[in-house]
Amino acid sequence: MNTQEQIAVDWKAVREQFPALRNRTYLNTATYGQLPAMSSQAAVEHFARRDRLACADFLSWFDELEPLRTNIGRLIGASAGDIAFISNASQALGLVMGGIDWQEGDEILTLEHEFPNQLYAAQCIPGVRGVISRPAEIQESITDRTRLAVLSTVNYTSGLRPDLEPIVRHLHSRGALVYLDGTQSVGALRIDCAELQPDFLAVDAYKWLLSPNGAGFLYVRPDVRRWLRPNVIGWRSDKDWHSVENLHHGAPRFSDTAEKYEGGMLPFPSLFAMKESVQLLVDLGMDAIEARVLELAAKLREELLALGGSAYPTLGGNFLESQILLMRLPEVDSSQLAKRLQEQEIHVSARREYLRVSPHFYNDESDVEEFVGAVKAYL
Numbered sequence: 472m473n474t475q476e477q478i479a480v481d482w483k484a485v486r487e488q489f490p491a492l493r494n495r496t497y498l499n500t501a502t503y504g505q506l507p508a509m510s511s512q513a514a515v516e517h518f519a520r521r522d523r524l525a526c527a528d529f530l531s532w533f534d535e536l537e538p539l540r541t542n543i544g545r546l547i548g549a550s551a552g553d554i555a556f557i558s559n560a561s562q563a564l565g566l567v568m569g570g571i572d573w574q575e576g577d578e579i580l581t582l583e584h585e586f587p588n589q590l591y592a593a594q595c596i597p598g599v600r601g602v603i604s605r606p607a608e609i610q611e612s613i614t615d616r617t618r619l620a621v622l623s624t625v626n627y628t629s630g631l632r633p634d635l636e637p638i639v640r641h642l643h644s645r646g647a648l649v650y651l652d653g654t655q656s657v658g659a660l661r662i663d664c665a666e667l668q669p670d671f672l673a674v675d676a677y678k679w680l681l682s683p684n685g686a687g688f689l690y691v692r693p694d695v696r697r698w699l700r701p702n703v704i705g706w707r708s709d710k711d712w713h714s715v716e717n718l719h720h721g722a723p724r725f726s727d728t729a730e731k732y733e734g735g736m737l738p739f740p741s742l743f744a745m746k747e748s749v750q751l752l753v754d755l756g757m758d759a760i761e762a763r764v765l766e767l768a769a770k771l772r773e774e775l776l777a778l779g780g781s782a783y784p785t786l787g788g789n790f791l792e793s794q795i796l797l798m799r800l801p802e803v804d805s806s807q808l809a810k811r812l813q814e815q816e817i818h819v820s821a822r823r824e825y826l827r828v829s830p831h832f833y834n835d836e837s838d839v840e841e842f843v844g845a846v847k848a849y850l
Contacts, residue, residue, distance in 0.1 A: 501829035563673035630795030705735030
């Protein structure tokens with residue numbers, strides 16, 4: 472994206488959509504994203520509609536979420552049929568783990584310091600060996616027994632963003648499946664499933680997709696859907712579930728789309744809110760959003776390094792630029808600093824003895840100045 476296209480976005484006007492940002496400096500989207508007013512209103516309007524119509528139109532609710540599937544596909548380089556709605560990333564991982572026909576001696580590969588979902592998954596299937604690799608050694612850790620790799624697109628504690636393209640390509644060449652958790656990047660950084668070709672991409676939308684808890688999605692690659700069996704079974708498992716006056720009785724006849732993994736009713740208030748948030752991202756464009764968040768992250772990194780800060784070590788490996796910073800200041804207890812800043816309505820986090828700072832596109836240069844000024848005063 473060129474500079475003129477970036478200038479075309481009125482970031483100040485965008486920021487006005489986020490009431491939680493008034494009178495505070497919020498640099499903590501890696502913990503929670505903030506809701507735009509239009510998203511909160513969508514949930515309110517859904518409840519008002521329930522009262523007004525007594526839920527007589529409930530089948531139309533499903534149809535009205537189809538544009539959300541389409542827009543998610545636009546964000547990640549996929550089609551609407553590739554998208555299943557989920558309530559959280561744990562549900563998505565459980566669906567994948569439960570749908571694989573595991574064999575004795577299979578291996579699940581993940582990285583050290585990964586999100587607990589991935590670490591637990593690598594160690595909870597009887598007869599399956601969990602392999603926990605250092606980021607710089609992941610290629611060497613892949614074997615002919617590697618059945619599944621569970622990896623984050625951006626690490627939740629360190630902010631490290633591995634270059635996934637060669638890793639995914641090598642895993643596939645060895646016959647392994649690839650499950651990516653994009654919760655800490657999708658909505659801030661670009662990803663193209665058509666190019667990257669993961670088998671699965673799960674995103675809990677309450678962080679960078681700026682949505683309420685209970686909203687999220689799982690991308691399942693079309694060829695994988697031919698064999699991955701659903702393990703959440705409900706009245707919507709049959710492809711003719713719309714025919715509520717005469718629901719199919721008997722073994723479910725699954726559709727070809729990822730919708731077959733949803734099973735039953737959906738968390739409509741959260742998803743209607745997510746619909747508005749994702750529409751905002753689509754309207755802004757992921758090129759502009761990524762450029763904005765990386766620009767803000769670079770400014771924060773520069774300021775903290777100037778104060779004597781040291782970044783979380785990469786320990787080797789091939790990493791891309793990330794919007795999540797982990798910095799440690801000399802002779803400073805990061806946890807105490809984070810608490811002191813919060814008392815001043817400046818929100819960041821502490822992780823692994825480092826200060827974690829995570830700007831989104833709704834932040835601006837005044838947030839950087841306010842945060843840096845408070846840190847200088849603390850020092």
